[in-house]
Amino acid sequence: MRAIQIAEPKTLKRIEIDAPASPTAGQALVKTHRMGVCGTDISCYLGKFPFFDFPRIPGHELGVEVIAVGEGVTNIKPGDRCSVEPYMNCGKCYACRHGAMNCCQNLKVIGVMTDGGLCDSFLVRAAKLHVSNKLSYDQLALVETLAIGCHANDRGAPGSGEFGAKDHALIIGMGPIGLATLEFAKLTGATISVMDMNEARLDFVRQNYGIENTILFRGDGSEMERIAELTDGDKYQVVTDATGNKHSMASALNHLAPTGRLVYVGITTEEVSFKHPTLHRPEATLLASRNALPPDFTRIISLIEEGAINTDPWITHRTQFDSVLDDFESFTEPDSNVIKAVIELS
Known part of the structure; x- marks a missing residue:
């Protein structure tokens, strides 16, 4: 059976593996039709992701077809x-006993800590499959990315504001996770600003999401002037950093209004440091956002089915299974302007 493995940093290898056995109780055998390539996959490929061991078959953003189910699966x-x-x-x-399955102490994320879906077929817990026979395989492969943003937005909880006025939320980093967070921030009614160092990504947000409050980060302090302009000097009630960049994460506290909430959804293996008064002075709340929860998947599927979330702009690049070894490196290059690349397996 066909599979592609990240054998070592910056090295993909096409391999043959045994076909999976028949599903046992509680399992399903699924065929992979689509795999989304996300920032985690890129970090794993580059050897920068903290929870990844080589070699590994990647693939956790998946649109699959059920082939067979085991005993008791309904x-x-x-x-x-x-x-x-x-x-x-x-x-x-x-964590599991308290409803935080996303923070399980023994968590294994397929495609990261165990082999994933960049293969013809694999076995998975049936309870981890979320059905929609209305959505395409492309759309189904986007649900996991959207779920990360959904959970991150819930952690920051922007909305109408404690004193009646709308919260003003800032999302830093307009890669897929930042865009996913934006999708759900929009649903809250909050006013939204976005920041990125890539002008093309800001153009994408303006054109596809109608967000005019954009901030180009140049590293010269001009972003602080723009933030003051957009917020009348108040700064932001909610800031979500989706960059995974230690410098951005450390400076994000500077953008918070008093009593504001900062959410880290991007991951870095490096130390993030700041002077304590930066956190203490505004009485800030510092939050982390990890993975997503099962209800997020159900909610997202319904929102896409209803048309409340439009996935059409998301997929900017495609490749076939047989072309992955040739094309994957280009997905890591900033100049390629990839928002979401999808691998077609069938």
């Missing part, structure tokens, strides 16, 4: 189209 049936919730939690640890 939530899906052969032929169903599904998105995969890739977070394999233990169900027994403190």
Whole structure:
């Protein structure tokens, strides 16, 4: 059976693996039709992701077809189209017992900590499959990315504001996770600003989301002038940093209004440091956002089906399974202006 493996940093290898066995109780055998390439996949490929071991078959943003189900499975049936919730939690640890399955102490994310879906077919827990026979495989492969943004937005919880006025939220980094956060921030009614160092990404947001409050980060302090202009000097009630860049993450506190909330959704392996008064002076709340929760997947599928989320602008690049080894490196290059690349397996 065909598969592609990240053998070592910056090295992809096409391999042959055994076909999976028949599904046992609680399992499903699924065929991969689409795999989305996300920032995590890029970081794993570059050798920069903290939870990744080589070699590994990647693939956690997936649109799949159910081929067979094991004993006791009732939530899906052969032929169903599904998105995969890739977070394999233990169900027994403190986090799982308290409803935070995304923070499971024994968590295994497929495609990161165990082999993933960049192969013809694989076995997965049936409970981790979310059905929509209305959505395309492309759309289903986008659900996991959107779920990360959904959870990050919920952590910051922008909205109408404590004193009646709308919250003003800033999202830093307009890659896929920042865009996913933006999708859900828009649904809250908050006023939104976005920041990036790539003008093309800001153009993308203006053209596809109608966001005019854009801030180009040049590293010369001009962003602070723009923030003061956009907020009348008040700064932001909610800031979400989706960059995974230690410098951006450290300076994000400077953009908070008093009593504001800062959400880190991007991940870095480096130290993030700031002087304590930067956190203490505004009585800031510092939050992390990790993965997503099962209800996020159900909600997102419904929103896409209803047309409340339009996925059409998302996929900017495509490749076929047989071309992945040739094309993947280009997805890591900033000049390629990739928002979301999708691998077609069938």
